Amino acid sequence: QKEVEQNSGPLSVPEGAIASLNCTYSDRGSQSFFWYRQYSGKSPELIMSIYSNGDKEDGRFTAQLNKASQYVSLLIRDSQPSDSATYLCAGDFGGYNKLIFGAGTRLAVHP
Amino acid sequence: EAQVTQNPRYLITVTGKKLTVTCSQNMNHEYMSWYRQDPGLGLRQIYYSMNVEVTDKGDVPEGYKVSRKEKRNFPLILESPSPNQTSLYFCASSFGTGPLMNTEAFFGQGTRLTVV
Numbered sequence: 001q002k003e004v005e006q007n008s009g010p011l012s013v014p015e016g017a018i019a020s021l022n023c024t025y026s027d028r029g030s031q032s033f034f035w036y037r038q039y040s041g042k043s044p045e046l047i048m049s050i051y052s053n054g055d056k057e058d059g060r061f062t063a064q065l066n067k068a069s070q071y072v073s074l075l076i077r078d079s080q081p082s083d084s085a086t087y088l089c090a091g092d093f094g095g096y097n098k099l100i101f102g103a104g105t106r107l108a109v110h111p
Numbered sequence: 112e113a114q115v116t117q118n119p120r121y122l123i124t125v126t127g128k129k130l131t132v133t134c135s136q137n138m139n140h141e142y143m144s145w146y147r148q149d150p151g152l153g154l155r156q157i158y159y160s161m162n163v164e165v166t167d168k169g170d171v172p173e174g175y176k177v178s179r180k181e182k183r184n185f186p187l188i189l190e191s192p193s194p195n196q197t198s199l200y201f202c203a204s205s206f207g208t209g210p211l212m213n214t215e216a217f218f219g220q221g222t223r224l225t226v227v
Contacts, residue, residue, distance in 0.1 A: 008151070034215070034216075041221075042220075042221070043201055043218035043219060043220055043221050044154070044201070044216075044218050045218070046215050046216070046217075049215060088153065088154065090154075098156065098159065098169070099144075099154075099156065099216060100156075100170075101146075101153045101154040101155070102153055103151055103152060103153035104153055
């Protein structure tokens with residue numbers, strides 16, 4: 001059974017701090033990983049994708065992938081209250097868009 | 112505007128009454144899928160379609176049917192809904208269908224279904 005595990009949180013950080021979100025997965029065969037942000041009652045929206053080991057930066061967001069250790073992380077620098085949402089980690093284990101999602105980590109950024 | 116459109120957004124129905132949730136995308140995506148989202152369980156894939164007339168089961172297909180007669184539409188059918196199908200449903204589409212292709216999934220607005 002392919003699984004993606006996330007701590008449900010809530011992860012509470014002060015405004016301006018770095019938020020670190022982590023995700024582990026059970027199947028070494030996954031090629032691609034994605035971080036989605038979901039506001040309460042809304043649909044998920046993609047914020048980062050990562051396909052190879054190492055770091056990938058996009059603005060205030062950095063995704064990190066370590067396939068040997070089977071974990072993915074998302075760092076949010078200079079966290080803002082508008083970043084408060086649930087962050088979903090997903091892996092493409094089938095190689096054909098068969099995404100397996102973690103249950104999500106709720107992030108709360110307080111002023 | 113590129114989008115995935117689901118209808119209805121909210122639906123309350125009774126056990127056993129057949130219903131269909133529609134999903135349409137205007138991005139010419141080949142891959143479409145349906146997910147349900149339940150508290151503590153995250154998003155779970157119900158069915159997916161890699162192209163017209165090609166569909167396959169996801170992780171939780173029991174009690175659901177789908178069809179893909181044309182590229183843009185992928186309706187979800189509940190032939191005999193039961194209370195355990197009360198959930199938030201999302202349709203999603205993406206362009207790529209192979210490893211390391213562009214697999215970003217675009218989600219519809221969601222359909223909140225309650226079966227009583």
